[in-house]
Amino acid sequence: MPAMMKAAVFVEPGRIEIDDRPIPDIGPNDALVRVTTTTICGTDVHILKGEYPVEKGLIVGHEPVGVIEKLGANVQGYREGQRVIAGAICPSFTSYACQDGCSSQDGGHHAHGYKPMGGWRFGNTIDGAQAEYLRVPDAQANLSPVPDGLTDDQVLMCPDIMSTGFAGAESANIKIGDSVAVFAQGPIGLCATAGARLRGAGLIIAVDGVDERLEMARKMGADVTLNFRQVDVVAEILKLTGGRGVDASIEALGLQQTFEQALRVIKPGGTLSSLGVYSENLTIPLDAFCAGLGDHRIVTSLCPGGKERMRRLMQIIDSGRLDLGPMVTHRYPLEKIVDAYDLFSHQRDGVLKIALEVS
Numbered sequence: 562m563p564a565m566m567k568a569a570v571f572v573e574p575g576r577i578e579i580d581d582r583p584i585p586d587i588g589p590n591d592a593l594v595r596v597t598t599t600t601i602c603g604t605d606v607h608i609l610k611g612e613y614p615v616e617k618g619l620i621v622g623h624e625p626v627g628v629i630e631k632l633g634a635n636v637q638g639y640r641e642g643q644r645v646i647a648g649a650i651c652p653s654f655t656s657y658a659c660q661d662g663c664s665s666q667d668g669g670h671h672a673h674g675y676k677p678m679g680g681w682r683f684g685n686t687i688d689g690a691q692a693e694y695l696r697v698p699d700a701q702a703n704l705s706p707v708p709d710g711l712t713d714d715q716v717l718m719c720p721d722i723m724s725t726g727f728a729g730a731e732s733a734n735i736k737i738g739d740s741v742a743v744f745a746q747g748p749i750g751l752c753a754t755a756g757a758r759l760r761g762a763g764l765i766i767a768v769d770g771v772d773e774r775l776e777m778a779r780k781m782g783a784d785v786t787l788n789f790r791q792v793d794v795v796a797e798i799l800k801l802t803g804g805r806g807v808d809a810s811i812e813a814l815g816l817q818q819t820f821e822q823a824l825r826v827i828k829p830g831g832t833l834s835s836l837g838v839y840s841e842n843l844t845i846p847l848d849a850f851c852a853g854l855g856d857h858r859i860v861t862s863l864c865p866g867g868k869e870r871m872r873r874l875m876q877i878i879d880s881g882r883l884d885l886g887p888m889v890t891h892r893y894p895l896e897k898i899v900d901a902y903d904l905f906s907h908q909r910d911g912v913l914k915i916a917l918e919v920s
Contacts, residue, residue: 568620568692569898574611577621577902579895585688585696592700593631594645596919598713599690600624601898602649602721603747604838606906608684612840615685622691623649623683624720626713627919629704636700644707646875647695648866649721651703652680665863680866691898693919705871708879714916718752718885719874721864722914725836726752726813727874728862730760733809733834737761740807742798743783744823746774748888748914749836750813751781755883757811758782766801768794768822773911780887798826806831815839825849830856891915 570580587593599622607613608621615621629643639645652659652667656674659667668676682698683689697703707716726749735741741757743750746769757765758781766785767778775786785801787794799806806828812820815837821844823833829851850857877883890913893901901915 566693567895568688569622569895571608571615571617571619571621573617575609577605577609577899579898582620582688582692584694587631587633587696589633589635590699590701591633592629592636592639592697592704594625594627594647594695594697594704595630596625596627596690596693596695598626598717599917599919600717600914601691601901601905601917603749605684605691606902607838607840609902609906613838619684620688620692621684622689623681623685624717625683625690625695625697626707626717626720627695630694633700636704638701639704639706645704646707646716646720646871647683647697647700647703647705648719648724648864648868648871649683650680650724650864650866651682651698652866653699654702654867655699664867665865678863681863691895691917693895701868703866703868705868705875708875711875711879712886714886714889715878715884716875717916718748718888718914719871719878720866722748723752723874723885724866724870725749725862725864726754727756727759728865729753729811729813729834729836730756732860732862733757733811733832735760735762735809738763739809740764740766740802742766742768742807742810742823742826743778744768744810744812744819745814745837746771746778747813750811751777751888751913752885753811753813753836754778754783755781755885759877759882764801764807766798766807768819774913777887777913795822795825802828808832809834811835812837817841817843821846821849824857824859827857832858832860835859835861888913889916893917895919
């Protein structure tokens with residue numbers, strides 16, 4: 562095995578570049594995974610732009626598909642050469658936070674085991690997945706075998722956007738027959754739309770400003786699509802629901818405008834499920850919030866991780882209930898990742914997700 566590998570490294574705001582790095586060493590609870598395919602996430606773009614701070618020199622990325630190269634001495638139930646994925650969020654499952662049902666907020670040995678976003682380690686607090694090799698910590702809790710017959714493209718969305726989008730639908734507590742509005746049909750919003758369908762929503766309204774994304778939203782389960790450049794989406798959603806408002810809205814972009822719209826369309830007693838990564842302070846409009854007396858719920862979610870979550874997501878794909886492969890619109894080799902970031906961050910050429918082919 563070579564001593565060095567290629568990896569995408571955060572240099573400074575505005576610069577992520579390919580560099581040579583040592584192949585990671587692993588401890589007894591870790592696994593070394595040879596990455597075969599990974600991708601770029603909107604959060605990576607926040608890092609690139611300096612909107613989310615990480616240490617200079619960190620290897621970025623958090624969506625790995627690969628093959629086990631080496632196992633730590635304590636890791637049981639896996640074998641070298643096995644195809645696996647690991648969730649973007651890789652909790653220890655030993656902390657107070659994990660045992661209290663908040664595994665994404667797992668701070669490990671941090672005080673009391675709670676740390677905001679503490680379960681997000683890849684490309685945040687430790688080296689990430691946009692590299693030829695990846696160290697997976699707490700591997701027995703976080704590695705999930707890929708079912709035979711599923712391609713890398715089919716499971717590439719599981720580590721992050723599928724888990725996150727579904728979490729938006731789950732946190733919205735969607736019941737059979739509910740009406741749901743999903744604001745923004747980027748990759749996470751599309752998965753939220755698919756999740757709302759699988760949860761049994763009776764009416765799903767997808768909002769975006771790009772017709773191609775709205776067309777994809779219909780494939781993911783949307784009944785009605787609204788282009789915010791052409792209609793007043795708040796007025797239209799209230800009209801579609803007879804003035805009642807939707808039972809739940811899902812905000813999947815992270816802007817004041819979409820958050821406020823998502824709040825204005827929910828019924829009294831409805832739920833706003835927020836998935837966006839916000840880079841500025843939010844303001845809650847007094848009238849839309851009914852002065853705090855509307856029985857509204859505003860909930861946030863960070864991508865659930867762990868091997869059982871990943872197994873469940875892959876089972877949905879393996880059973881044929883959902884195919885996210887069409888969301889891969891572009892392909893680049895890892896060596897061309899700077900070009901891939903340029904395309905993805907500027908949202909050109911109808912890009913949804915890029916498959917970075919590593920090995």
